[in-house]
Amino acid sequence: GEDVEQSLFLSVREGDSSVINCTYTDSSSTYLYWYKQEPGAGLQLLTYIFSNMDMKQDQRLTVLLNKKDKHLSLRIADTQTGDSAIYFCAESIRGFQKLVFGTGTRLLVSP
Amino acid sequence: KAGVTQTPRYLIKTRGQQVTLSCSPISGHRSVSWYQQTPGQGLQFLFEYFSETQRNKGNFPGRFSGRQFSNSRSEMNVSTLELGDSALYLCASGTRGTGATDTQYFGPGTRLTVL
Numbered sequence: 001g002e003d004v005e006q007s008l009f010l011s012v013r014e015g016d017s018s019v020i021n022c023t024y025t026d027s028s029s030t031y032l033y034w035y036k037q038e039p040g041a042g043l044q045l046l047t048y049i050f051s052n053m054d055m056k057q058d059q060r061l062t063v064l065l066n067k068k069d070k071h072l073s074l075r076i077a078d079t080q081t082g083d084s085a086i087y088f089c090a091e092s093i094r095g096f097q098k099l100v101f102g103t104g105t106r107l108l109v110s111p
Numbered sequence: 112k113a114g115v116t117q118t119p120r121y122l123i124k125t126r127g128q129q130v131t132l133s134c135s136p137i138s139g140h141r142s143v144s145w146y147q148q149t150p151g152q153g154l155q156f157l158f159e160y161f162s163e164t165q166r167n168k169g170n171f172p173g174r175f176s177g178r179q180f181s182n183s184r185s186e187m188n189v190s191t192l193e194l195g196d197s198a199l200y201l202c203a204s205g206t207r208g209t210g211a212t213d214t215q216y217f218g219p220g221t222r223l224t225v226l
Contacts, residue, residue, distance in 0.1 A: 035217070042115075042201055043217040088154065097142055097205060098167050099215060101154035 004091055004102035011108045018076040020105045022089035025070060032065060033090045033099065034074045043088065046074070076107075084109045113138065115204050115218035123224045129190040132221045136183050136204030143185040144215060145177060148199040157200075160185055189223075197225045 003025045012018045024032070030051055035043040049056045049063045049072075056063045062075040072089055086106050090099040116135045124130050136143050144167075145157040156169040160179035177187040183204075189196055199222050203215035 031214070033214075042117075042219040043203075045214065045216060048214060090154075097144060097159045097161070097215075098156045098169075099144075099146075099154075099203075100156070101146075103153050 004089060004100055006087075006089060006102040006105045008103065009106050009108070011110065012079050014079060014081055014109055014111050016079055018079045018083070018107055018109075020074045020076075020087050020089075020107065022072040022074075022102050023070055024072065024089070024091045024100075024102075026091055026093060026100070027070070028093070031092045032063075032072050033092070034061075034063065035088045035090060035101075037086045037088065037104070039085075046087075079107075079109050081109045081111060083107060115202055115216055117200075117202050117218040117221050119221060120219065121222045121224075123226060124192050125226050126192055126194060128192050129188060130192060130223060131186050131188050132200055132202075132223070134185045134187075134202030134204075134218060136185070136202075137216060140204035140206050140216075141183050142205040142215075143179055143183065144203045144205070145185070145187050146201045146203065147171075148201060148220070149195075149197070154201070157187065192225045194225050196223065198223060 006022045033048040034046040036046050047058045047061050060077045064073045086104040088104045089102045118133045142161045144159040148154045159167040163179045174190045179185045199220045201220045202218045205215045
């Protein structure tokens with residue numbers, strides 16, 4: 001089945017690390033993605049990980065994938081107020097040019 | 112390289128009307144997908160086109176249709192608009208045409224309001 005779940009809200013202080021979690025159900029997913037959406041804007045691709053990888057680091061972003069538990073996380077180091085946005089995880093469905101999105105996590109970074 | 116462009120950015124229509132939204136993918140990208148974003152249902156896949164052919168379709172009524180032109184530009188049409196069609200419609204473009212999934216880049220969206 002296709003279902004992606006995320007917690008709805010996360011609040012951190014500037015300079016702290018943020019960890020946004022996601023669980024998915026489709027074991028045939030090939031790629032898993034993290035997108036960022038700021039108010040009134042479209043989706044900005046942040047990073048992605050192939051399903052046979054455990055970890056990917058990209059500057060301040062670290063993605064961890066636990067395929068056994070179907071758990072994906074995004075860690076943002078040294079979180080800044082400009083990181084305040086909604087973060088979506090998404091899984092690709094094997095063989096289809098289609099993404100299944102989570103509900104989104106609203107990240108609020110306070111000074 | 113220019114990103115994905117969508118026109119118009121904002122649209123107000125009344126119930127029963129129809130609407131056409133346009134999407135120009137990133138140069139060289141041949142796949143265009145459409146998604147609907149609403150507060151209640153989140154982001155949902157509408158359909159995907161590659162080389163002027165619809166390859167995948169989401170679970171939406173037949174009032175939602177689309178097409179793709181030879182230059183990869185795509186349009187989606189919604190006929191007989193309902194209040195529930197009010198949403199942000201997002202277009203995404205990608206490169207791979209084999210049916211395997213590739214990375215999709217999104218445009219800014221068209222905000223449709225149905226009164």
